[in-house]
Amino acid sequence: MIRIENRFQLKQVRAECQAETKQEKCRVLICGGTGCLAGGSAKLYEHMKELAAEHENVQVEIGPEIAHIGVHKSGCHGFCEMGPLMRIEPYGYLYLKVQESDCGEIFEKTVLRGQPVERLMFRQDNKVYPSEEEIPFYAKQTRLVLKNCGHIDAERIEAAIAAGAYEGLEKALFEMTPKAVIQAITDSKLRGRGGAGFPAGKKWSQVAAQKETVRYVVCNGDEGDPGAFMDRSIMEGDPHRMIEGMLIAAYAVGAQEGYIYVRAEYPLAIERLKLAIAQAEEAGFLGDNILGTDFCFRLHINRGAGAFVCGEGSALTASIEGKRGMPRVKPPRTVEHGLWEKPTVLNNVETYANVPMIIQRGAEWYRGIGTPESPGTKAFALTGNVCNTGLIEVPMGTPLRDIVFDVGGGIPNGKKFKAVQIGGPSGGCLSEKDLDRHMDFDSLTKIGAMIGSGGMVVMDEDTCMVEVARFFMSFTQRESCGKCVPCREGTQRMLEILERIVAGQGTMEDLDTLRDLADMIENTALCGLGKSAPKPVISTLNAFRDEYVAHIRDRRCPAGVCSKLRVYSIDPAKCKGCSKCARNCPASAIHGTLKSPYTIDQDACIRCGSCVEQCAFGAITVEK
Known part of the structure; x- marks a missing residue:
């Protein structure tokens, strides 16, 4: 493609790209x-x-x-x-x-x-x-950010331009001042889609107001939540939309360089971004004198090593600088001292992907979608025990019930809905009583949960919520950078308690200790990831306390998931006395004589389940 030197030439190229598609x-x-x-x-x-x-x-x-x-x-x-x-x-x-x-x-x-x-x-x-x-699955969605994903050639800038790419940048450069761009984003009430929901316009205005003239625009494409792949899909399927959003942000705050931080586990996203950046440079959307104006901006890709903590702003910028990815004490904030101690705009992929259409179609249009305080749409990675899994996009404020049962198609195999883990390890569990709760920043914050980046794991009646809490705490503990004691030691203590409970060795006092530890971590941890680490535990403890009690008092897992709480028994009416279960028991816990019913020594049984697998007559059952 030729280098575009002015607005008239851009319109010509766009018309040619659209004509090519129509042919x-x-x-x-x-x-x-x-x-x-x-x-x-x-x-x-x-x-x-x-x-x-x-x-x-x-x-x-x-x-x-x-x-x-x-x-x-x-x-x-x-x-x-x-x-x-x-x-x-x-x-x-x-x-x-x-x-x-x-x-x-x-x-x-x-x-x-x-x-x-x-x-x-x-x-x-x-x-x-x-x-x-x-x-x-699609009819119930409102796909704006994901509109082009699956509908255009992901590797050709011509396809992106034909679908409207860089129209927002064109309007910003030729019809708006940087101040007007920031005002449009502020008026739209766009909130960051990376987790906390901080107003994007406020962040941009703070960077623009700094005395330091060297500024950076950084995109967080790390996306470390288990089961989340919203940002990855945008980078793979419509990279120019995100690049355009970063360009508009750079124009608005006066930045000349930007970085996209992508985890190395996203090789295809990195490949597509490299291609898109090269194409944008060739066409004149990146580099010096963009579209014939005085605006200059260069974009770089930085690959992360997969540390969950690098999703936190100060840890991410430290990683780009070549340091160990660890958060620092704030203030000062990233908007004041970010990348290389310079004012930095840091938003995630989905946030930047919203920017071009806000500039193109206006703040008032954007505020007409979603809720008054959380306008626009949100992309979710819908996974778990739901009929239709995948990447979805719905207006902010959509009830959880609509997502699970309309878009998701309900729970498979006739099972009952039990819970949704939202926001990944930093989020919380929503139970059946929350099905009519609206999925927006403020509604979830009120109940101690958060949207996070948008991971949404649906769980059915066969899920053990204590084990869910243990799993997420295990993830968080492993991913702790270890810099602050509350997170490093507090999460370890919480994990040890949860492991005792799922092993049938917990006490009722442990529940009080979990709450005390959670309160301590939330109030004293250094970064936002540490402060939110206890959310899965506290949310499950609030909504499913009866399951915790069953594990402790009854030494029983209601869902039959926790292996050390399973009780295996042999039905003498079905047992043929073949001895296969006894011969394959690694703990020698099954005894009897040939052609007579066998029995299981519960004290010796290690709850491995191998006897169930070996029995050809269905004589061995598991009591929940």
Whole structure:
């Protein structure tokens, strides 16, 4: 692409990119996100390209040539459980769990004749949903940040420009002052999507007000919460949207350099970002005299080593500087002394991805979505015991019930809903009584939970909430940087108590100790990650105290999950006396004589479950 030197030239390029897209009679968009690539979508892409090349009078896109049929690698569609996914335009067909053997039929029926392959479409209650937009999983969403993910070629800047990329930057540079840009973000009430929900406009204005003229714009793409992949999907599927948001932020605060901090476990995101940055530099969106103006901005990628604590602002900037990623005492804040002690705007990927459309469509439009104090949408990674797992986007304030049962399709296998862990290790558990609670910053803060970056793990009736608390505390304790005593030692003590409880060795006094430790950590830990570490424990203790009591008083796990609290017994009516269970018991806890019912010595039993696996007659049961 030629370097764009002015606004008129930009409009010409945009028109050319849109015309190129329209000339493709049929567009095959194959998901090139991490999940679908793991399922084999790269082979689908190559196969469909070969089929297009082999067909008479059909050209595959090569360089500047425009094909009648376009075969493209898109980003994540969001419906990850159903991958590999393939979307066919202009029909809007979405094919699920596509295999390489399906490509021939798809090409012959759909690409060449426009006929659907119904066996590959979503079905529910004997109804076939031909188009992506009709599928309940998508129909119940409001996809703004994720609008282009799955709908454009993730590796071509031309596709991004045709879909509206850099329109917000154009408006900011040619129609607005930096002060007006900050005012628009402030008026929109955009709040940071990385966890705490701090007003983005306030942060930008604080950086712009600093006397120091060297300033930085930094993007947090670390995303360390277990099960969360919102930012990764944006970086993989629509990287130019995030880059544009950073450009607008840099223009607003007067920064000339920016850094994207991405964990090394996101190789595809890093690859796509490198490509997007190179393309943006070539086109004149990055570098010196952007679009012919005096605005200059350069962007760098910094790979993190996967430390959870580097999601915290001061630890992240320390890591970029080449130091050990550890938080520091505040104040001063990052807006005053951030990267290399300079004023720094630090937001996460999703926050920056919201910026271009706010500038383009206005603050008032944005405030019309979501709630008055938490406007806009929020992307969630919906995982766990729910029918439809994947990446979703809904307006802020959407009730939890709508997310789980409408978008998520409810709980599989006829099980009952039990809880949702929201916000990752820094969040808390919501129970059945919270199903009608609105998912926004303030509503969750009131009950001691938080949206966090957007991880949402759904749990059914077979989940042990004490074990859930132990799991998240174990994660938090391992990821503690160790700099402050409350987090380093306090989380270790909480973990030890939880491990005793799930092992049937807890006491009622332990519950009081957990609360005391949680209070101490929340009030004295150095950084926000440490302060929020006890949330999963306290939220489960508040909502599911009866389960903690059952583990302590009854030495019983109601969900039958905690192995050391299981009681195995042999039904003498079903036992054939074959001795297979006894011969394979690693603790020699099963005794008896051949052809007579065997028994289990509960004192010697280590609750490993091998006897259940060995019994061919279903004679051994587990008491919950």
